[in-house]
Amino acid sequence: MLVSVKEMLLKAAKEKYAVGHFNINNLEWTKAILLTAQENKSPVILGVSEGATKYMGGYKTVVGMVKGLMEDLDIQIPVAIHLDHGSYEGAINAMEAGYSSVMFDGSHYDIEENIEKTKKIIKMASEKGISVEAEVGSIGGEEDGVIGVGEVADPSQCKAISDLGVSILAAGIGNIHGKYPKNWKGLDFDVLAKINEVTDDVPLVLHGGTGIPEEMIKKAISLGVAKINVNTECQLAFAEATRGYIEAGKDLKGKGYDPRKLLAPGFEAIKKTVKEKMELFGSINKG
Numbered sequence: 056m057l058v059s060v061k062e063m064l065l066k067a068a069k070e071k072y073a074v075g076h077f078n079i080n081n082l083e084w085t086k087a088i089l090l091t092a093q094e095n096k097s098p099v100i101l102g103v104s105e106g107a108t109k110y111m112g113g114y115k116t117v118v119g120m121v122k123g124l125m126e127d128l129d130i131q132i133p134v135a136i137h138l139d140h141g142s143y144e145g146a147i148n149a150m151e152a153g154y155s156s157v158m159f160d161g162s163h164y165d166i167e168e169n170i171e172k173t174k175k176i177i178k179m180a181s182e183k184g185i186s187v188e189a190e191v192g193s194i195g196g197e198e199d200g201v202i203g204v205g206e207v208a209d210p211s212q213c214k215a216i217s218d219l220g221v222s223i224l225a226a227g228i229g230n231i232h233g234k235y236p237k238n239w240k241g242l243d244f245d246v247l248a249k250i251n252e253v254t255d256d257v258p259l260v261l262h263g264g265t266g267i268p269e270e271m272i273k274k275a276i277s278l279g280v281a282k283i284n285v286n287t288e289c290q291l292a293f294a295e296a297t298r299g300y301i302e303a304g305k306d307l308k309g310k311g312y313d314p315r316k317l318l319a320p321g322f323e324a325i326k327k328t329v330k331e332k333m334e335l336f337g338s339i340n341k342g
């Protein structure tokens with residue numbers, strides 16, 4: 056069923072596992088993630104950035120596609136359609152179209168404006184039973200053309216935002232979107248522990264899930280992280296598998312150029328990546 060992330064993540068935080076947020080880009084991506092979640096009885100969050108929403112046609116297309124797949128494929132586990140790094144207007148549009156969860160990323164505003172805008176989004180969302188993710192401190196790296204420098208969050212600002220009634224909170228703790236550089240210092244667990252302490256029982260979100268070592272993921276979960284965002288890793292797996300198919304000349308044999316054949320290895324690669332993450336995050340059989 057299509058749900059907000061609130062109950063799903065309160066349960067995860069209580070039982071000390073995390074639910075994977077996997078970004079979607081098209082039908083193959085969405086189908087691969089939904090089927091993997093169903094096969095492994097895991098709850099799942101489909102993350103959709105504004106750029107990916109636009110690429111697929113728009114908010115209504117995304118909602119229609121996800122709902123159609125869930126019905127046709129008999130997907131019974133809890134699924135959320137979640138706007139990833141939404142702008143103020145984007146969050147409103149997503150809510151109107153039927154996304155069950157939105158992130159309003161006000162981290163680039165000063166804290167007063169972030170608070171003001173987050174408050175308004177929470178009010179609109181609560182009327183519709185939609186969950187809201189807010190962000191404090193920025194996540195480093197580049198996503199959809201937005202470059203973040205990776206500013207570690209201030210725990211007192213995290214408290215101010217979480218006290219507004221957000222369902223979940225993303226905080227920059229040295230995490231980066233995309234691949235991690237060789238000289239990456241790792242996650243700042245002292246800050247994460249402080250944030251977890253002051254934000255009471257608001258589940259925390261770890262962005263930039265690609266390439267974070269297993270022990271760090273487990274430690275983050277033990278310190279209140281209940282949602283982990285993964286995007287680049289599925290993209291890399293899809294690209295590698297597709298390249299392998301083409302480099303082996305398989306598209307030139309018989310009807311190997313048929314998109315249903317051409318995209319199949321990439322589809323399977325996404326499934327494998329998603330399953331590995333669900334195992335690591337501990338969400339299997341929790342759906």
Ligand code: 13P
Pocket residue numbers: 078102139140231232233234261262263264265284285286287288
């Ligand atoms: P990665 O692309 O690094 O996995 O990050 C995904 C993310 O945080 C989406 O919000």
